[in-house]
Amino acid sequence: MTRLHRPWPLVMVASSLALALALVVGAHGPVRGALALWFFLTCPGMAIIGLLDIKDLLAEVLLAVALSIAIGMLSALAMALAHAWSADAATAALVVLTLLGARAQVVRR
């Protein structure tokens, strides 16, 4: 499977918008929880890793997960240390980052 055929931008946009919608309408339940876990553990990293020309699917996915964890941790850590905690603001920022990454990947194609 080559990079051009991978559906990451579509997956990222769908995941970001679904989580944003769940937060805006105040949805509760397992779907929102699963969406949040999926989004924070894959999407921010994929927004950046997808811009690199990594042809190995396993490496690409693993780097996306690792970078997502790192970006999420650094965002949350910065808020906690600065006494400026806002889960909504952090989620919004990461959604914007993901959408920008998805757009950049589409443009590059």
Added chain:
Amino acid sequence: MPARGPAVLHAALVGSAIAAWIVSLPATDVRGMTDYGLLSTLPAGYYVALALLTTSFCIAVRSPRHWGLLALHVVLLLVMLHATPAILYGTLRYPWAWKHVGIIDYIQRHGSVNQNIGELTAYQDWPAFFALGALIVQAGGFGSALAFASWAPLFNNLLFAAATMFIFRSLTRDRRLAWLAVWVFCVSSWVGQDYFSPQATNYFLYLIVLGVCLRWLGSREIPAAESVQRWVRSGRRAVQLRRLMVAGQPEGRVRDLAPQAPALVAIIITITAVIVSGHQLTPFMLILSLSALVVFQVCAARGLPLLVGLMTAGWIIYMSVGFLKGNLYWIVQSIGSLNIGGSTLSNLASASHDHAVVAQVTRLLTVLVGALAVAGVVRRVRHGHLDLAAVLLAAVPVLMVWGNAYGGEMLFRVYFFALPFLAFLIAGLVFPSPRSGRTWMSALLALALCAALLPLTLISYYGSERMYRFSHDEVRSAQYLAAHAPPGSTLVGLTTAYPWGYRNYEYYSYVQLGTLPPNEQLRVLRSPVQQIVDQMGSGGNGHEYVVFSRAQDAEVEMTGALPPGSPRALEDAIRASSRFREVYRGPDAQVFELVGQGGRA
């Protein structure tokens, strides 16, 4: 797809394994667990399932083109090993995992960390994991990390297996070797650092950093013998060292990502920033490993060890200095707080017979893995392959033993970091070169390896579950305390084996009688009520509670944390005293509140 014959064979073996595993679950009664842990309650069907799956894998690994089939085997193995406790218990296992949920709960409520809290200070000083946990809990509308923490061992082990595959594919082009190494890693990983914890997440990140270095940041040119001689002085040794560097270059390295190298280094630095702010020991392991790769010219990013060192020092100096003042000795020896060594290396004289057997098996397994890895190196070298990177990364964690005040305990943490590379070297026994290992003998040899390692790992990994599992009743008693004990209360228990501190943890002071010095323990046992009241008085300014529970009793019996019979004697004394009243009573837990002289209820 595999040819029709083998496909039918694998379908039959894997299908039977899945069926045997599913059938074994409802036949398991975890309440009857002995000091052999989960093994004592799992029915034969569980072992049959593992045997069938292992057999199928060992046959399939000789034809690694069918990577989907091999990946299915690995996923099923990890599900059988790590989803089983989550399904059977229905509660979060490991007392430390409950504390981690408690730190996340603190950040959820306060939106910040507080390095001045006396309890669990290290977590407040290295809070990256907990901060992300709080963010996900709030964004996901979970209410508490308990909603997903039970599944962390399965999730983490899936990540570990994928990350090791990423690394192994950099070390060799022989896919059979890489897949078998992943399997050996999975069936030798007994240390139990895979639960809901900062160390598990940081371990995954550690593997990813090493994987990137091995795959894409390799040295393009090995220095000339004259350059090497500047370091080792002797001309003969310089030639030998250079030959080692040339022969030891990872076979699976990719050299077509040069334009992306700066981006990859930036990604490594981002991940490293999380590692240094998320866990005490992992940054030091990373510095050692990167240094070894740079010195032996396996990694070309020469500034990386220094950069990680500076970042680590910066975090410790500016963020964790308060903690260091009182805990410097503890930091180096700790990966989280899972005290494996306490139940394996030390105090075997006071451990129960069965638990001592488990501890001995753990030692045997550790020695066996090391010996097999050495044999694997020898066999690979005889076939003309020197896995220098794997040898280096298996060896350098051992250096951490020297920086540790409790050398025995560190050994098993070293094992955890060395294990991926030990597993790779062990797999070299079966596939010493791409041309060898194509007969049925190789399948039999792989099967023999797994047959030796997996049972020992099951005993070691599951062997302490009696004190790591919490029943629903024990959890209900902890929920009672969280709901009724007002801030400032002192909570007294026997050991750490209880869901302490998962909610409002900073409200309370905690006293565990099993951690008191032996002379104080004797005083408590001679005069339980007065001594326990005195213990409460030392920290509490509100209500005070004493908690007895099944898992605490189990830890006392298994490890000898208190003299035999102490739990029953203490509970009888508290129950008979007019100064305490029972406020929670269940089949597995009892909670008493101080109400008499000195009490405020």
